[in-house]
Amino acid sequence: MRLDGFGLFVEDMGKMIRFYRDVLGFEIKEDENTSNVFLIKDGTLFLLYGRSDFEKMTSRKYEYIKGLNGHSEIALYVDTFEDVDREYERVIGMGAELVLEPATEPWGQRTCYIADPEGNLIEIGSFNKPFER
Incomplete structure (x- = not known):
């Protein structure tokens, strides 16, 4: 699978x-x-x-979260810390909801959080180097 x-x-x-x-x-x-x-x-x-x-x-009824979804996130990676800040400003300017402004975390990642129009969390982050799989 x-x-x-x-x-x-x-x-x-x-x-x-x-x-x-x-x-x-x-x-x-x-x-x-x-x-x-x-x-x-x-x-x-x-x-x-x-x-x-x-x-x-x-054939079932489900309950859906209203507001910010605290159960999951989508993570997007950019290559540099500057890209985190740039993408954050760009997407906020295009209507994304602010959740957490860019910050460099103790583990070495620069990250920020936004939300889509229905409250799903999206992280934009970087370890200041190109993405490695």
Whole structure:
């Protein structure tokens, strides 16, 4: 078994697509007017699922977090500390919600947190060197 991708359940598909595509640079793989939208970022599949459609498909009702999602985060890496600050300013200027301004942590990472339009946490961080897998 291998990881294929990961996803979020969303209420406002159009708003979320625009945020991930236009603000964070994810590539959309199909029409925006579907209940499940596939996006790609750096070779990783990222799915947006319509919440109500998922509930209909599974014949179950789910409870969803309102406000900031404290259960998960999406982490994005940039090569330098300066890139953290630059990307933070850019995405805040494009409407991302501020959660934590850039700070250099005791473990040597410079990081900041923003939230998407539905409150999902997104970290932008760097160890001041190119990404290594």
